[in-house]
Amino acid sequence: MTVKDWTYRWEKDQTQFHMSKIHPMLAKHIDALTEGKKRLRFFVPLCGKTVDMRWLAEQGHEVIGLEAVEKGCREFFVEQKIPYSVKDLQNCKGKIFKATDDKKIQLYCCDFFDLERLSLGTFDCIWDRGSFVAVAVKERKRYLCILYTVFFIVH
Template sequence: MNDTRTSLDIKEYPDSEVQKNRIITQEEWQDNWVNHKIGFHQAEGHQLLKKHLDNFLKGESGLRVFFPLCGKAVEMKWFADLGHSVIGVEISELGIREFFMEQNLSYSEEPITELPGAKVFKSSSGNISLYCCSIFDLPRANIGKFDRIWDRGALVAVNPSDRGRYTDIMLSLLRKGFLYLVSIFSYDPTKFEGPPFYVPDSEVQTLFGTKCNIHCLEKVDAIEKRKNAGTDYFFEKLYLLTER
């Protein structure tokens, strides 16, 4: 695994000792949307993705791009405008509706046959489909395979005890020749309980290393965005995963 260290030596904490039992329920996530507690949303889009977009897309057209725990990420429209097909999953129906409203996109909604009570929201253009259900139920919807996954705010949001089965789902959705971009955070988890949850580099290797080559594209100081976290440092790391 390639990683570029800053002058600050970042200590790795065994996640199992600190945040293993931390649980955020689906109802809590939905309440966050209702109460506008969505500090994770980036209205201008993710700047590291923008910086490395060419490296991610490789000049290819007509890609199928997956957004796990998509919220109302503006990057979904970026990819759709470039001619790619975007599929996302989000537990909050409010978040999905806000995406279409804020992006001025007309859409339809329909039930998901395989998932009673769940819905899929589709843009009128047909190139954005957002599934309103749990990420762990999504495989039953048979959504096919993907060329790209943009995992910003998903791996770091699922409960630490669920990371293994989350990763299994992500890996099962990948086509040959995939590129998977994932953002994680490094901080002192004894001072901030998350979310976003702390994901050690070693766990990235454990979760993805058997099937993926792992490259750290960039590490940036994100403490300004997390002033209230109470931790002395807060770094964001962007990893590019490729097929072994």
């Protein structure tokens, strides 16, 4: 599916993938993922409006999400009742949504394939759920290469 297809799905509220509770695998493996550390920097690619981001922030982590569809970014903050600001991105087409309360949550609203132009810095952990199947088959290798780059900057 392309970003255009996903935008259509969001417009029609075809977001059945969305879960109202934290993903059980994240809850189960969080200690192994973080080695029990707090205040880590998490990357959540193709984040949609997952409540996992709020939960991670409430655990004391910084969360950087990336979602191409603006409606998804906006719905995250509205549904979670988190006040936010929005600004245009400098280096690529898109916007950045930032929590304006004490939670460290930022959502980059842009195409994942523009990631290299964003200079997001380094991450301690990546939480990726449902992304691989969300990109077109012919783009999946490129998706993994970009994600591995983020991963190898981390480690």
